Amino acid sequence: MNAPQPIEPVKTRRRVPSKRYQRSQPRSYKAVRAEAATKLVVNGVLLTAAIAALTKLLPYYFNQQAKLQEIRTEVGQTEEKVNHLSSDFHRNFAPQQAERVMQEQTTRVEPNERPIVWLDQDATGGEWEAEEQRSRGAEESASIISY
Numbered sequence: 001m002n003a004p005q006p007i008e009p010v011k012t013r014r015r016v017p018s019k020r021y022q023r024s025q026p027r028s029y030k031a032v033r034a035e036a037a038t039k040l041v042v043n044g045v046l047l048t049a050a051i052a053a054l055t056k057l058l059p060y061y062f063n064q065q066a067k068l069q070e071i072r073t074e075v076g077q078t079e080e081k082v083n084h085l086s087s088d089f090h091r092n093f094a095p096q097q098a099e100r101v102m103q104e105q106t107t108r109v110e111p112n113e114r115p116i117v118w119l120d121q122d123a124t125g126g127e128w129e130a131e132e133q134r135s136r137g138a139e140e141s142a143s144i145i146s147y
Helices: 029-092 095-105 126-136
Strands: 113-117 142-146
Antiparallel strands (some): 113 142
16 A cells, blocks of 8 residues: 555657747848848947047047146146235234334334445446435335344
8 A cells, every 4th residue: 555656757748839939941141141241330330430539529638638737727826826915914914913014015114223225336436326325215225124
């Protein structure tokens, strides 16, 4: 009763595809060659168009890069100028620097300072040039020295 029974092979039917799904004929080599040649020609045309577009766009790109570099240089110079003017602005309005700024911008001299005038003397008329500069005024070529 519990003896093993022989296994019967299951008969499978081989499925035959219907005619509407079957390929009528395998593709010929001529058709495959024609398709490959067509693909190559189309890709060649696309490659030529891409290269032509790049040759027209590259000069424009380099021109834009040159303009951008010029603008960056101008921006750097302007930033330096703004920083310099900003420091001057803070210096001019600082209470500790008020006297120094006033001396630089006017001819005001402190009572304990004397103006010193440097004169150029040459062999022909050294004394006359020194007298002429004294008459023009000490503020033109004066340096302030405090002691």
